[in-house]
Amino acid sequence: MSSDLKQSTRDLGEAPLAGLLLKLSLPAMGSMTTMALYNIINTFWVAKLGYQPIAAITVMIPFYIVSMSLASGAGVGTNALVSRRFGEKNIEAANKVCGQIFPISICCGLLFVAAAVFSPRQILTICGATPDVMDFAAIYLSIMGCGIPFTMFLIIATNLLRGSGEAVRPMIFSLTGTVLNMILDPLLIFGIGPFPEMGFPGAALASIISQFIAAAITLYYIIGHKTVYRMKIKDIIPDFTIIKDIFRVGLPSAVVEFMESVLFTIYNHVLAGFGSMALAAGGLMIRAIDFAFMPILGVMQGVLPVIGYCFGAGLWPRLWRAVKLSSICLAIFLGVVTIALEIYSPQVIGLFTHDAQMNAMAVDAMRIVISSLAFVGPTMIFIAVFQGMSKAATALMLSLVRQVVFFIPVMILLPKLMGLMGVWLAWPLCDILAFSVTCSWMIREYRLRKTGSFRQQAIEMI
Numbered sequence: 417m418s419s420d421l422k423q424s425t426r427d428l429g430e431a432p433l434a435g436l437l438l439k440l441s442l443p444a445m446g447s448m449t450t451m452a453l454y455n456i457i458n459t460f461w462v463a464k465l466g467y468q469p470i471a472a473i474t475v476m477i478p479f480y481i482v483s484m485s486l487a488s489g490a491g492v493g494t495n496a497l498v499s500r501r502f503g504e505k506n507i508e509a510a511n512k513v514c515g516q517i518f519p520i521s522i523c524c525g526l527l528f529v530a531a532a533v534f535s536p537r538q539i540l541t542i543c544g545a546t547p548d549v550m551d552f553a554a555i556y557l558s559i560m561g562c563g564i565p566f567t568m569f570l571i572i573a574t575n576l577l578r579g580s581g582e583a584v585r586p587m588i589f590s591l592t593g594t595v596l597n598m599i600l601d602p603l604l605i606f607g608i609g610p611f612p613e614m615g616f617p618g619a620a621l622a623s624i625i626s627q628f629i630a631a632a633i634t635l636y637y638i639i640g641h642k643t644v645y646r647m648k649i650k651d652i653i654p655d656f657t658i659i660k661d662i663f664r665v666g667l668p669s670a671v672v673e674f675m676e677s678v679l680f681t682i683y684n685h686v687l688a689g690f691g692s693m694a695l696a697a698g699g700l701m702i703r704a705i706d707f708a709f710m711p712i713l714g715v716m717q718g719v720l721p722v723i724g725y726c727f728g729a730g731l732w733p734r735l736w737r738a739v740k741l742s743s744i745c746l747a748i749f750l751g752v753v754t755i756a757l758e759i760y761s762p763q764v765i766g767l768f769t770h771d772a773q774m775n776a777m778a779v780d781a782m783r784i785v786i787s788s789l790a791f792v793g794p795t796m797i798f799i800a801v802f803q804g805m806s807k808a809a810t811a812l813m814l815s816l817v818r819q820v821v822f823f824i825p826v827m828i829l830l831p832k833l834m835g836l837m838g839v840w841l842a843w844p845l846c847d848i849l850a851f852s853v854t855c856s857w858m859i860r861e862y863r864l865r866k867t868g869s870f871r872q873q874a875i876e877m878i
Contacts, residue, residue, distance in 0.1 A: 489670025525565025532561020
């Protein structure tokens with residue numbers, strides 16, 4: 417176990433918080449941003465084939481989110497568990513958690529491959545595909561689905577590395593896959609140079625190749641004894657107790673992302689009622705604002721190992737300082753991003769399409785949806801805090817409040833009252849309501865912990 421990796425793990429409980437959170441969050445943010453950049457560039461090239469291919473990649477978003485929900489849940493659970501084990505100085509237990517990422521990613525990944533290859537049209541019908549985009553979407557899904565195991569492994573493995581205090585290398589691994597994808601997209605879509613012209617399916621094949629290479633590099637790094645982990649063969653054998661703990665802690669993230677799939681399915685069906693162009697505009701808007709949401713995910717991944725370590729080591733004052741610092745700074749940053757996007761949304765959307773009608777739809781959607789971004793960041797940080805403290809039920813409850821209690825009924829009701837504008841307004845309304853509930857619960861938890869700490873000190877004095 418190399419000394420620099422030992423120190424990176426100790427830093428979770430010792431290093432100055434501002435610098436530590438930046439050190440952990442910026443690389444994670446970079447990883448997320450490169451993924452968003454891929455989505456944007458992929459959409460840029462696909463848009464040159466017409467609005468129907470854009471609608472096609474939009475309708476398959478729910479299925480993709482379902483697959484990533486399992487990977488995200490396993491990744492968050494792995495991150496939280498290993499950081500907590502390091503806080504408890506239990507290195508052997510951390511190695512056992514590390515080994516379980518292999519059976520999880522293989523078994524779950526193959527299930528999604530089977531679904532994508534053998535039932536693409538049934539899946540896309542559920543996801544809201546209209547008849548004029550079904551053929552495009554079915555081809556894309558059946559090809560791209562074969563790369564899901566590699567993507568799942570990459571997500572879980574990079575979370576594993578962040579849980580030990582590593583930040584830069586996970587970013588590099590994710591960046592490698594994204595850059596390869598961006599390079600291969602135009603080559604395979606349009607047949608540049610020696611590459612065959614594959615059209616729309618070329619975008620899916622580019623994803624498979626790039627994610628396989630990124631996953632292979634990450635695998636080599638983990639099993640090549642270049643990390644703090646030292647797995648043994650026995651650690652890779654499925655241990656259902658550990659797997660249960662991983663998904664118990666990561667369940668809120670998994671359920672949140674799964675529910676995002678449900679929400680996108682409802683969203684797609686509602687938009688489809690306004691025509692395939694509205695479906696394409698809604699998908700284009702989502703892709704265009706991906707960049708704005710990546711800082712949230714990056715800071716969440718950065719703060720989670722700190723929370724897990726501090727919780728395991730009993731460093732409560734440091735834990736609360738991390739929560740306060742990360743949530744306030746993120747809200748300020750997102751406020752600035754919101755202002756910039758409100759001003760330049762026509763230019764951003766104009767990068768993808770010159771169709772005046774679709775441009776107008778997407779700009780309106782972007783300006784409305786992005787307006788509540790500063791509330792989303794702290795909401796997600798508070799949920800991550802409960803995950804890091806192993807309060808999975810609380811984190812899950814708070815996540816479902818926004819998605820089930822608020823979003824689903826609002827998304828169904830507002831379009832009936834306000835037409836297409838109601839679709840866009842549903843997003844910020846639910847974000848603000850969710851922030852109010854989550855913030856109140858976080859304050860409640862702080863007061864309960866503070867009271868409990870005072871009581872414990874009084875007992876020790878007696």
